Amino acid sequence: KKKGNGQWQIFDPDNNDLANLRRDHDLTSLLKLALKRTDLFQLNYQPIYAIEEATVSHYEVLLRLKDLAGNAVYPSDFIPAAERMGLIRLVDEWVLDNAIKKLATDHKTGADYTLSINISAPTLQSADFPKTLLGTLKTHRVEPRYVVVELTETAYIENFQMVLNNLQQISDAGVLVALDDFGVGFSSFSYLKKLPLSYVKLDGSYILDLQNNPDNQVFVESLTNMVNAFGMKTIAEFVEDAETLYKLQELGVAYAQGYYIGRPLPELDDMLCATGFGQSKKSKG
Numbered sequence: 112k113k114k115g116n117g118q119w120q121i122f123d124p125d126n127n128d129l130a131n132l133r134r135d136h137d138l139t140s141l142l143k144l145a146l147k148r149t150d151l152f153q154l155n156y157q158p159i160y161a162i163e164e165a166t167v168s169h170y171e172v173l174l175r176l177k178d179l180a181g182n183a184v185y186p187s188d189f190i191p192a193a194e195r196m197g198l199i200r201l202v203d204e205w206v207l208d209n210a211i212k213k214l215a216t217d218h219k220t221g222a223d224y225t226l227s228i229n230i231s232a233p234t235l236q237s238a239d240f241p242k243t244l245l246g247t248l249k250t251h252r253v254e255p256r257y258v259v260v261e262l263t264e265t266a267y268i269e270n271f272q273m274v275l276n277n278l279q280q281i282s283d284a285g286v287l288v289a290l291d292d293f294g295v296g297f298s299s300f301s302y303l304k305k306l307p308l309s310y311v312k313l314d315g316s317y318i319l320d321l322q323n324n325p326d327n328q329v330f331v332e333s334l335t336n337m338v339n340a341f342g343m344k345t346i347a348e349f350v351e352d353a354e355t356l357y358k359l360q361e362l363g364v365a366y367a368q369g370y371y372i373g374r375p376l377p378e379l380d381d382m383l384c385a386t387g388f389g390q391s392k393k394s395k396g
């Protein structure tokens with residue numbers, strides 16, 4: 112109407128809907144292919160650093176996807192699409208199986224590391240998730256304590272009771288649990304008491320400008336104190352420089368993860384050697 116009478120324009124949201132629909136359709140075909148083939152999905156590994164011990168304590172597995180032209184598709188695109196299209200369980204199971212298989216191979220040769228694996232809310236809400244995870248661990252003969260399940264706080268959980276039951280089951284079996292991206296999502300402080308957590312990952316948005324943002328420092332320090340009082344540890348993500356790492360140490364944060372420590376990379380074997388995890392591997396071989 113602003114443009115005057117007799118004019119019309121296609122309503123934008125509809126346009127977006129159509130584009131989104133097409134994207135979802137393309138991504139669905141690509142994801143289905145990636146689940147069948149071996150060359151489209153790839154696991155990357157990013158070190159998580161124990162600040163006081165000055166050592167890498169575990170690695171987070173981050174999934175990568177390439178399209179048929181070899182271009183990277185980002186997790187921020189394909190993970191939500193997989194969730195919308197009902198494919199996320201298959202994707203999460205692909206990651207679990209392949210990551211735990213690799214962990215088993217490495218443990219056999221003497222490397223001794225723990226893996227953090229992201230699991231989406233819809234997967235955590237399915238009744239047979241504990242059976243799937245514990246079954247995978249059993250198949251590959253990996254002790255549950257070598258796996259941390261990361262649940263993102265930004266996911267809306269419809270069936271909290273189911274998630275709670277499932278996490279309790281895997282936790283009773285010895286698997287560790289982390290609450291990811293804490294501070295920006297849907298969860299309330301009651302999650303910290305109700306869920307069987309070992310780690311709380313402070314969202315990267317609080318860490319990126321930690322140096323210059325006193326509010327964020329207060330958030331990080333008081334949350335860490337509370338989390339510690341509950342017998343859990345905080346992990347800071349997006350640690351991009353040395354100054355931030357020193358600040359985190361000052362604030363009492365136990366673990367740091369980010370580009371300053373190490374980028375997510377596919378070459379886990381090289382990282383294991385570089386961080387000393389591979390030492391026993393070398394001496395045995």
Ligand code: C2E
Pocket residue numbers: 157172173174185186187190203206229230231261263291292315348349350351368369370371375
């Ligand atoms: P997340 O679990 O919070 O993972 C951290 C994200 O931050 C990763 O993005 C990582 O590459 C990025 N990152 C790490 N260090 C830095 C840093 O210093 N600065 C900045 N700016 N970014 C950093 P990525 O790999 O793109 O993954 C995005 C999200 O996708 C993950 O967030 C996770 O929620 C999800 N995701 C990734 N892999 C999987 C998977 O295998 N399964 C499921 N269900 N979700 C996954």
Ligand code: MG
Pocket residue numbers: 171229261291
């Ligand atoms: Mg994560």
Ligand code: MG
Pocket residue numbers: 291292312314348
């Ligand atoms: Mg995170």
Ligand code: MG
Pocket residue numbers: 292315
């Ligand atoms: Mg994040």
